[in-house]
Amino acid sequence: MRIEEHPVLEFERGKEIYFYYNGKKMKAYEGETIAAALHANGITKFSESTKFHRPRGFFCGIGKCSSCLMKVDGVPNVRTCITLVKEGMVVEDNDGELPDGEVQEAKTVEMEVDIAIVGGGAAGLSAAIEASPYASVVVIDENPRPGGQLIKQTHKFFGSKEERAGTRGIEIARLLREEASKKCNILLNTSVIGYYDRGHHFLVAVNRMENVVYEIKARKIIFATGAQENMLVFEGNDLPGIYGAGGVQTLMNVYGVKPGKKGLIVGAGNVGLILAYQLKQAGVDVVAIIEAMPKIGGYMVHAAKVRRCGVPIYTKHSIKRAYGSERVEGATIVELDENWNYVEGSEQDVECDFICLAVGLTPSVRLVAQTGAEITYINEAGGWIALHNEYMETTKEGIYVAGDLANIEEASVAMLEGKIAGLHAAHSIAPVENFDEKMRAYMENLKIFREGVFGARPKMAKEKIRERYHEKMGKGRSG
Amino acid sequence: MKRWEREGVVELEDLDIPSEEYLRKGVAITECLQEIPCNPCVEACPVDAISMETINDTPKIDYEKCIGCGNCVDACPGLAMFLVKVTGDSALITLPYEFLPVPEKEERVKALNREGKEICDAVVKRIRRGRTTLVTIEVPAEYALEARNIKVVR
Known part of the structure; x- marks a missing residue:
């Protein structure tokens, strides 16, 4: 394997x-x-x-x-x-x-920092790099390696030079990790288990490997906890061998372990398309990518390169059931009509030993919700979202969000949002030189990212988030 | 709806195909048809032959200026740039290749079309190694606009 x-x-x-x-x-x-x-x-x-x-x-x-x-x-x-x-x-x-x-007695470490960042992925590390020249920063991540989802992206990133276009995700993760670890403290294998308002922001975190409890007093907290992959309802969806697409990427691209011999991918958005290509690179066969929508959701260039490797993409198709005794042994796929109903007699049996679901993400909002920041359901953003302004600050003063937690988008956007949150958090502790100029440049780049055809949904989500934020806050703290 | 929107397969009518004269000179062909925020090809071109009005545009290639250097093939994150040079009965195609095994120079491989189907034999003429290896293959001229991937058969 x-x-x-x-x-x-x-x-x-x-x-x-x-x-x-x-x-x-x-x-x-x-x-x-x-x-x-x-x-x-x-x-x-x-x-x-x-x-x-x-x-x-x-x-x-x-x-x-x-x-x-x-x-x-x-x-x-x-x-x-x-x-x-x-x-x-x-x-x-x-x-x-x-x-x-x-049960071993845990050691308690007390800490006081200007900015605590929860989550060391694209957004969290970017925020840390941005803020640490001006403020003391700690990054807390529960994974053994920092870099979030970047550490498993073998493809070259899109975008502009400023956002490291043409560089592979794994390489971006390395650059961010190196820079951040020079500038600030990164606690790995450490899960934040609670937020408390004690007149100041207070976090409790646990290093699970070393049995250390951290009690962290912070002037500002940036939550960059990312998102989790969506499940899909079908018969047999709990069988071993049914993975989130990102789960397979971790297994395969971080640890070099194959998920199986032959996979079926559900969802032809960028995640599903990229995963199919990565599986082929790892020498794993992909029977097909199926997609319920009539159109491929991801970039056409990703779809084209997957097709050139001989992987078929079936739009208007869904998975009806997965079967197997101890793990996946196959699946039944089915065609969908205009009303999302199964087309009678269109069932096809697919031989595969694993299935990857790439059917969207939901922001991991539970931790930031503990702070009392206003949370609202916004469909376009992927689910429950902490309302925030253009500086990524939530309705609770000093609490920021960035990256997928703040709206499901690309990693390039997560990095920019991290920079914006980091810069604003630092500036509100002590004025940062050239703040306006720096902020304007980041915001301009963000705007450009959301201008293309793929920017329409995230743009609409952000507009709703800001609108509701301002409704909630009045004109008070929008900057 | 275009075929590439449903199936991910580009058709010739979707592309800006250079004239025969330019194909004989050897130029880059772009198969990037969607407005995504991306411009490394513009940055990579040493002769400013690739242009975009904004980062969300699709690239336009000035075949007069293009010198067929292949820098854009290497730079494109979407692996959507190819070099094509037609010489008499055969064509040289330079394409990005991110798989193992990497073929040897003069090795006989299978050329695949945009659906990953084998269409003809090809001979590897040049390898430019990197994480994205650029492979130049020679195929019969009639496949110049069809062959877009290779399969190493050993």
């Missing part, structure tokens, strides 16, 4: 180590997650549903869906997709029992 050779990526595998899965000794490499190591050993069933004991595997691969929970060294409900495997680690099926080992 491991990828040995790749046209674009080089996998840095750490020291060879051994761990135990349900009593069986298995090989892994230092620096990879438990989920990746299990996959590399051919294990795709991670747990069972509590009531009907249906097999379950991981879905999102970035710690958001809880589909990969297992018992690790006696601790139940560990998210194996973001927890690194260690020498001698004991990984078992979750049994719903409380920890049987002794």
Whole structure:
């Protein structure tokens, strides 16, 4: 299941180590997650549903869906997709029992910073780089590596020179990581578990690997917690081998492990199209990309390069069911009519051992919602959104949002929004020289990004978000 | 609705095809037909042959100025630039290739069309290695505007 050779990526595998899965000794490499190591050993069933004991595997691969929970060294409900495997680690099926080992006393570290940034992806790292010359900054990310979704993007980015067009996502992630780690403190493997208003902004975070609790007092907080992949309703959608597209990208492009031999992709937006190409690059077969809409949703250039590799794209098609006993063994796809109903007799059986869902994203809003910032449902933005102004500040003073959390968009936009939030947060602590000029340039770039045909939806979403923000705030704090 | 909107396959009538004279000279052909915010091809061109009014425009190539250097083929994030040079009965096509194995010079490979179907044999004439490797293949002239990918058969 491991990828040995790749046209674009080089996998840095750490020291060879051994761990135990349900009593069986298995090989892994230092620096990879438990989920990746299990996959590399051919294990795709991670747990069972509590009531009907249906097999379950991981879905999102970035710690958001809880589909990969297992018992690790006696601790139940560990998210194996973001927890690194260690020498001698004991990984078992979750049994719903409380920890049987002794619970270690946690060490508490108190911190006081100007700006705390939750999430070290494209937006969070950009905010950190922007703000850290003027303010003390800490970035908190619950993944083992910073860079968010950029760390698995092998394609060259679109856009302009300023936003690093022509550079591959993985390369952008490296540049951001290097710059940010020189300038500020990045806490990895650390989950923010709560926000408290104590007259100042206060966060509690936990380093899950080292048992450290951070109590962070911050003057400003920028939430850049990203988004999670959407599920689709169909028979058998909980079978192991049904992944979010991003989950497969993590497995394949970060850890160099193949998800299977032959995949079906649901959704022909950019995520689905890019994933199909990446699978082919990794030497994995793609039977088809199916799309419910009459038109391909992603960039035509992505669709064209996937087609040139021989992958068919079927628009007006959906998945009816997935089947298999312990994992996916195949799927039934079906054609849709104008009213989204199944066309009778159009069922087709597709042989595949995994299925990737690339059917949109939902902003991960739960943490920022704890702050009391106004949250509203905006369909065009992908779901519940923290209202914010043009500087990315929410209705709660000193609380900012950026990136996919603030509207589902491209990584280039996330980077720009991060810069805007970082610059404004720093400026409102102590005036930044040339603030107006810098801000104007970022906003101008953002505007250009939203001008093309693909900019229409995000632009409309942002207009609604701002309109509701101003309704809520009056003319008061819009800057 | 265009075929590429439904199926992702560009048809010749969608493209700005250079005249025979320019094809003999050897020029870049763009298969970028959608307004997306992107302009690395404009930046990469050493002779300013590629233009866009705004970053959301599709690129226009001035075949008079184009020297067929291939920098845009390398720069295009969408892998939508190709070089075509027709010489007598055969055509040289330079295309971006991001797969393994990378073919050797003079290796016989299969040329694929825009649907990934094998259409003819091709001989690799030049390799410009990079993360996006540029491969120049020789095919019969009639496939100059059809061959857009390769398959290495070993």
